Amino acid sequence: MNETMKTLLNRRSIRKYKSEQIKDEELKAVLEAGKYAPSGANQQSALFIVVQNKDIIKKISKMNAAVMEKENVDPYYGAPTVILVLADKSKATPVEDASIALGNMYNAAYSLGLGSCWIHRTREMFESGEGKKLLKEWGVEGDYIGVGSCILGYPDCELPKPAPRKDNFVIMVK
Template sequence: MNETLDTLLNRRSIRKFKAEQISDSALNAVLEAGRYAPSGGNQQSAIFVVIQSKDELRNQSRMNAAVIGKDGIDPYYGAPTIIHVLAEKDKITPVEDAALALGNMLNAAHALGLGSCWIHRAQQMFESDEGKALLKKWGVTGDYVGVGTCILGYPDMETPKAAPRKENAVFFVK
């Protein structure tokens, strides 16, 4: 099977990670895949905030858990790297652009032997006063919407099997 198709068909969400930090070369490859995702009008509206500091990972986990009212859990499953993907609100297709970037990053991670998972609630986190203050602290200026978070690490679990695909999901009009 074609290597790209193999990656697309076999990538699964990983929710248990080794404590070891991923390599800079793997991180940069995943980010590059995100940066090269298609975007509406080639506006490249997606931006990426990489968090690897253990203190900031705990803070981000706390913020994400608070959105769903579940203090004390780790919505990032102990991943040593998280990448928040945001997009400029005034672009043509900001959410779509960031979603494509996230998809590219998840697939690139799998191709590199990393585990990954898309985590929600970035929108709520970065709409909050605390989230806006963090963006400013990190040097992110402008009007952005949080779209999702890509968590990355070396898997500490078997890759799950694919769920059966939904029937009647493809329609042909020839």
């Protein structure tokens, strides 16, 4: 089996991280994988906002937890890097484009020995007044939809075992 297939079959969501920040070259490689994801009509509608500032991560963690109506929960599982992925609503396939970019980033992270996990509620976070204010502070202009977040860090746990695959996953029509 080639390395790409091994990565695709072995990558798992990690929910416990070491506090050590990832290396800049690892982050750059993950972002590059996201930038080279396919996109509808090659419109490249995805936008990546990388957050490594601990205070900002705490702030967005509270915003994400508020969407769940929970307190004292860290939806980002202590990951030292959070990549918020949004997409330009004016493009043809913004959610699809950002989703496949996220997929590329998770697989790239695994290939580099990093842990990652998809975190939901990014859409709700950036539809809020607080979220829109943050985007403005960060210099984001335009009409964007939050799609998901990619958390990154060095795993501080065993790699989870894969869940069994469901039956009838594939229907062949020849």
